[in-house]
Amino acid sequence: MALDSKAEAALALNRFGLGPRTGSIAAIASDPRGALIAELDRPGASRIANTELMSSGVAARTAFAFQQAQRELRRAAKSAPKEVSKDAAKDAAKDAAVEASPPPGTATAPAPARPNVGTAPQQIYLDEAKVRLTAALDADIGFVERLTWFWSNHFCVSADKAGVRPIAGAFEREAIRANVLGRFVDMLRAVETHPAMLLYLDNARSIGPSSQAGKNRGRGLNENLAREILELHTLGVRTVYTQDDVTSFAKIITGWSVVPPAQDPAHGGEFTFNPRMHEPGTQTVISQAYADAGFDQGRRVLADLARHPATATHVAHKLARHFIADDPALVLIERLAKRFRDTEGDLKEMAKALVAAPEAWAMPRSKLKRPSEWIVGALRATGASVTDVRPIMQAQNLLGEPLWRPPAPNGFADDDATWLDGLSQRLDVANQVALRIAPAADPNAVFEETLAPIASAETRRTIARAESRSQALALLLMAPEFQRR
Amino acid sequence: MGPHAVTRRRLLLASGTLFAWAHLPKLALAEGRDPRLLVIVLRGALDGLAAVAPVGDPDWLALRGDKALTLEGKTPALALDKMFALNPAMPNLHRLYQAGAATIVHAAATAYRERSHFDGQDVLESGLARPGAVSTGWLNRALATLDPAGSANSTRASSRNAFAVGPIAPLVVRGSAPVLSWTPPRLPPASDDTLMRLLDLYRHTDPALARVLEERMGLAEIARAGGMEGGQQQRPVAAAQVRAFFAESAGTAAKFMARPDGPRIGALAFDGWDTHANEGALDGRLAALLGALDGAIAAIETNMGDAWRETAVAVITEFGRTARINGTEGTDHGTGTVAFLAGGALKGGRVLADWPGLKEANLHEKRDLKPTTDLRAVLKGLLRDHLRVDEAALASKVFPESSAVKPVAGLLA
Numbered sequence: 017m018a019l020d021s022k023a024e025a026a027l028a029l030n031r032f033g034l035g036p037r038t039g040s041i042a043a044i045a046s047d048p049r050g051a052l053i054a055e056l057d058r059p060g061a062s063r064i065a066n067t068e069l070m071s072s073g074v075a076a077r078t079a080f081a082f083q084q085a086q087r088e089l090r091r092a093a094k095s096a097p098k099e100v101s102k103d104a105a106k107d108a109a110k111d112a113a114v115e116a117s118p119p120p121g122t123a124t125a126p127a128p129a130r131p132n133v134g135t136a137p138q139q140i141y142l143d144e145a146k147v148r149l150t151a152a153l154d155a156d157i158g159f160v161e162r163l164t165w166f167w168s169n170h171f172c173v174s175a176d177k178a179g180v181r182p183i184a185g186a187f188e189r190e191a192i193r194a195n196v197l198g199r200f201v202d203m204l205r206a207v208e209t210h211p212a213m214l215l216y217l218d219n220a221r222s223i224g225p226s227s228q229a230g231k232n233r234g235r236g237l238n239e240n241l242a243r244e245i246l247e248l249h250t251l252g253v254r255t256v257y258t259q260d261d262v263t264s265f266a267k268i269i270t271g272w273s274v275v276p277p278a279q280d281p282a283h284g285g286e287f288t289f290n291p292r293m294h295e296p297g298t299q300t301v302i303s304q305a306y307a308d309a310g311f312d313q314g315r316r317v318l319a320d321l322a323r324h325p326a327t328a329t330h331v332a333h334k335l336a337r338h339f340i341a342d343d344p345a346l347v348l349i350e351r352l353a354k355r356f357r358d359t360e361g362d363l364k365e366m367a368k369a370l371v372a373a374p375e376a377w378a379m380p381r382s383k384l385k386r387p388s389e390w391i392v393g394a395l396r397a398t399g400a401s402v403t404d405v406r407p408i409m410q411a412q413n414l415l416g417e418p419l420w421r422p423p424a425p426n427g428f429a430d431d432d433a434t435w436l437d438g439l440s441q442r443l444d445v446a447n448q449v450a451l452r453i454a455p456a457a458d459p460n461a462v463f464e465e466t467l468a469p470i471a472s473a474e475t476r477r478t479i480a481r482a483e484s485r486s487q488a489l490a491l492l493l494m495a496p497e498f499q500r501r
Numbered sequence: 502m503g504p505h506a507v508t509r510r511r512l513l514l515a516s517g518t519l520f521a522w523a524h525l526p527k528l529a530l531a532e533g534r535d536p537r538l539l540v541i542v543l544r545g546a547l548d549g550l551a552a553v554a555p556v557g558d559p560d561w562l563a564l565r566g567d568k569a570l571t572l573e574g575k576t577p578a579l580a581l582d583k584m585f586a587l588n589p590a591m592p593n594l595h596r597l598y599q600a601g602a603a604t605i606v607h608a609a610a611t612a613y614r615e616r617s618h619f620d621g622q623d624v625l626e627s628g629l630a631r632p633g634a635v636s637t638g639w640l641n642r643a644l645a646t647l648d649p650a651g652s653a654n655s656t657r658a659s660s661r662n663a664f665a666v667g668p669i670a671p672l673v674v675r676g677s678a679p680v681l682s683w684t685p686p687r688l689p690p691a692s693d694d695t696l697m698r699l700l701d702l703y704r705h706t707d708p709a710l711a712r713v714l715e716e717r718m719g720l721a722e723i724a725r726a727g728g729m730e731g732g733q734q735q736r737p738v739a740a741a742q743v744r745a746f747f748a749e750s751a752g753t754a755a756k757f758m759a760r761p762d763g764p765r766i767g768a769l770a771f772d773g774w775d776t777h778a779n780e781g782a783l784d785g786r787l788a789a790l791l792g793a794l795d796g797a798i799a800a801i802e803t804n805m806g807d808a809w810r811e812t813a814v815a816v817i818t819e820f821g822r823t824a825r826i827n828g829t830e831g832t833d834h835g836t837g838t839v840a841f842l843a844g845g846a847l848k849g850g851r852v853l854a855d856w857p858g859l860k861e862a863n864l865h866e867k868r869d870l871k872p873t874t875d876l877r878a879v880l881k882g883l884l885r886d887h888l889r890v891d892e893a894a895l896a897s898k899v900f901p902e903s904s905a906v907k908p909v910a911g912l913l914a
Contacts, residue, residue, distance in 0.1 A: 447691040478702045483545030483775030496707035
C-alpha cells in the first residue's frame with residue numbers, strides 16, 4: 017500500500033526519528049527521505065553544545081573528591097556523635113514548609129544543607145541525562161539522536177557499576193556521539209579505550225600474567241572485555257572466534273586501564289596504557305599473529321575486527337532489526353552488510369542505506385517503541401517543557417529501560433515481545449503525562465499534528481469521544497499508532 | 502515531579518500573599534461575613550437521574566426498570582421529599598440536606614444543547630452561551646469584578662487570588678485574577694474507564710496489544726465471556742484510590758480556604774462520570790464515584806471547621822445523560838441533570854426543580870431529561886447573594902449574554 021506524503025512523513029518521524037512535534041509532519045512531507053538525509057548531513061549534527069558538562073576525567077575526579085569528602089564527614093561524625101546534623105535538617109525542613117501546607121512528598125523534601133564538597137556522582141548523571149533529553153526534544157526529526165541511542169546501546173556501559181555513574185554520560189558524548197556519523201573502527205577504538213568501558217567490563221584491572229605487575233602481585237587476566245568485544249561489539253556470538261582467541265585478545269589488551277584518581281589529582285580517571293600490566297609477546301587472534309607493539313597491538317586487533325565480514329553482518333542485522341523489523345529480510349541485511357564492507361564501516365553511509373531501503377518504507381509499523389522513544393515521543397507531541405528530568409527518568413525506570421543502566425552487556429532488548437509486557441505500566445505513565453506533565457496540551461491539536469495521517473478511524477473516534485481532555489490525551493499516547501513504529 | 506515541584510514552589514512562594522485575602526470580598530465583609538465558595542466540576546457528564554431519582558414520578562420505574570433507584574429494595578434510596586430520593590452512596594450529603602445545609606437542583610443545564618464533552622465542559626466552565634475559543638472562566642471573572650484592577654492598592658495586588666487543585670487550574674478558575682494551585686502528591690492511576698476504552702480500541706485495531714492488556718489486567722475471562730458487559734463491580738483497589746484522591750483534593754482545598762489568610766474561592770475537577778456501559782448506579786462504578794464525591798464533601802465540611810458556616814460548595818457537570826438505559830447497561834450523552842449545593846451558608850433542605858416529567862413527549866428530543874432550570878441562574882444567585890458580585894456584571898462579564906437569565910433568589914441562609 018502506497019503511503020501518501022503525510023503518512024510517509026509520519027512514518028519517517030516515528031521509524032527513524034523521535035516522533036512528530038507540532039509542524040514536523042508538514043515540514044518534511046514534501047520529501048521525507050531527503051529530510052532524513054539532510055539531518056545526517058548537517059554539520060555537527062551529533063554534537064552537544066554544552067560547555068558545562070564535564071569530560072569523563074573531570075567527572076571522575078569530581079566524583080572522587082565528593083566521595084572522599086563524604087567519607088571524611090562520616091569519620092568526623094563518628095568521632096563526635098552528636099545529634100546536631102539531624103536537628104539542623106529538621107530546622108531546614110521547617111523553614112521550607114508552610115505550616116498549613118500538606119507535608120511534601122519524600123522526593124521533594126528539602127535536603128539538609130551539605131558542606132560544599134563538589135558534585136555528587138548522581139548529580140553529574142542527572143545533568144548528563146537532562147542534556148540528553150533536551151537534545152532529543154529539540155531535534156527536528158531525531159534521526160541522529162536515534163542513531164546515537166542505538167550505538168550507545170550496542171556499546172552499552174552501566175551506571176550501576178562502580179565508578180561508571182559519573183562518566184556514563186561523558187562516555188556517550190566522547191565515544192559514541194563523536195563517531196556516530198564517522199567510521200565504525202573509530203567508534204570501536206574510542207569505546208574500548210574509554211574509562212567507562214574499561215571499568216564496566218573489568219579490563220582496568222586485568223593484568224598480564226607474565227607482565228611486571230603480574231609477576232609481582234600474582235594477579236592476572238580478566239577476559240570480560242575481550243569476550244564482549246568479540247561476541248557483542250564486533251563479530252557476534254558463535255561466529256568465527258574460539259576460547260583461545262578470547263584469551264589471546266584479553267592478553268593483548270592488558271594494560272588498557274584507568275589512572276586511579278587517588279594517585280593522580282591531575283589525570284585521575286583518564287585512560288592510560290600501563291606497560292607494567294601489559295602481557296608481553298606475540299599473540300594470535302583468529303589466525304592472525306600480532307607482534308607485541310604495546311598499546312598498538314590491541315589497536316591493530318580492533319582495526320582487523322572492524323573490517324571483518326562477520327562484523328559487517330552483525331552490525332547490519334542489528335541496525336535493520338532496530339530500525340525496520342524484528343526479523344529483517346536476509347536480502348536487506350546482506351545489502352546493508354555490503355554497504356558496510358564497501359565503505360569500510362562508514363556509519364553515515366550505513367544510515368543512508370537504511371533510509372534508501374525500500375523495506376524501511378514498506379514494512380508495517382510492527383515494532384513497539386522502546387520506553388525511552390515513547391516517552392520522548394509523548395513529550396515532543398504534547399510540546400511539554402521539562403524542567404526536572406527526574407520524573408522522566410522514573411518513568412523510564414518503571415517501564416524497564418533505566419537510562420544507561422542495562423541489565424547486561426548486551427544492552428536493552430530490541431524486540432517487540434520484550435517491551436509488550438510493560439504496556440499497562442505505559443498507561444499509568446500516559447495518565448501522568450496527561451495530568452501532570454502536559455496538562456495544557458489540547459488533544460485535538462496534538463492528534464491533528466502528530467497522529468492524524470496514520471491514525472485509524474477507531475483511534476480518531478476513541479480520542480474524540482473521551483470524557484475529558486486529559487483522558488483524550490492519555491488515550492492518544494496509548495493508541496497503537498503512537499506506540500508502534 | 503518537575504511541574505509538580507514548580508506548582509508547589511509557586512504555592513510556597515505565594516502563600517504569604519494569601520494574607521491579603523481576608524479583605525475580600527469587600528461588600529460581604531462589610532456585612533460582617535467572610536464567605537467561601539468552592540466549585541467542583543464533574544467531568545464526563547453525571548447521570549442526574551441516577552444521582553437524584555424522581556421516585557415520585559409515575560413514569561420513573563417504567564423508564565429505568567431494574568436500574569431505577571427506589572425507596573425499597575436491598576439498597577433503598579435516601580428520601581429527600583415526596584418526589585426525589587438521593588443515591589444511597591451519598592449518606593453525608595443526605596445528612597447535610599436534612600440539616601438544611603444542602604440544596605439539590607434538578608433538571609438543570611447550561612445553555613449548551615449539543616453533546617460533546619469538550620465543548621460542553623468549555624461552556625460550563627467559561628460561562629459563555631456557546632462553545633468557542635475561550636481562555637477564562639466565570640469564577641475568575643467574578644473574582645475580578647470584586648476587586649477591579651486599579652482600585653486595589655498595589656500591595657494587595659494579589660488579593661484576588663483564587664485557589665485551584667490539580668496540575669493545571671480548571672478553566673472555570675482561569676483568567677486575569679491570579680490563581681494559586683496545589684497538586685496532590687499522588688495522582689490516581691488511569692481509571693477503569695480509560696482502561697476499558699483503550700481495550701476496546703485495541704480489540705478493534707491491534708489484537709496483540711489487546712491481549713497484553715487483557716492478560717495484565719486480569720480481564721481475559723471477561724473477554725471470553727463476550728465483551729465488557731461482565732465487569733459489574735469497580736475493582737476495589739481502584740475504587741479506594743479514587744475515594745482517597747477525591748477526599749485528599751477536596752479536603753486540602755478546604756484546609757487552605759479555612760485559614761483566616763487563605764483564599765476564599767477555589768475550584769477543582771473530578772473525572773470519570775462518562776458512564777456509557779455498566780453504569781452501576783446502585784453497586785457499581787457510578788455508586789463508587791458518588792460515594793467518593795460524598796466523601797469529598799464530608800472532607801470539606803471537616804476541614805473547613807468554623808468556616809463551614811460561611812461556605813458554599815457547588816458541584817456541577819457539563820450535561821446529563823439519556824433518560825433511558827442504553828444497550829450496554831449504561832447511559833449516553835444527554836442534557837438535563839442535577840447540581841449539588843452544600844455548605845453551612847445555604848438555606849438548604851430543598852430540591853429546586855421545575856419538574857418536566859418523564860413521558861416521552863416531555864423528554865428533550867424524546868431522549869433526555871428536559872432542562873427547565875438554567876444552571877447559570879443558580880450560579881448567578883450564589884455569586885450575587887454569597888459573594889455580592891454585582892448583578893449587572895453577572896449578566897455581562899461573568900455570564901455574557903445572560904441578562905434574560907435571572908439569578909435564583911433565596912439560596913443563602
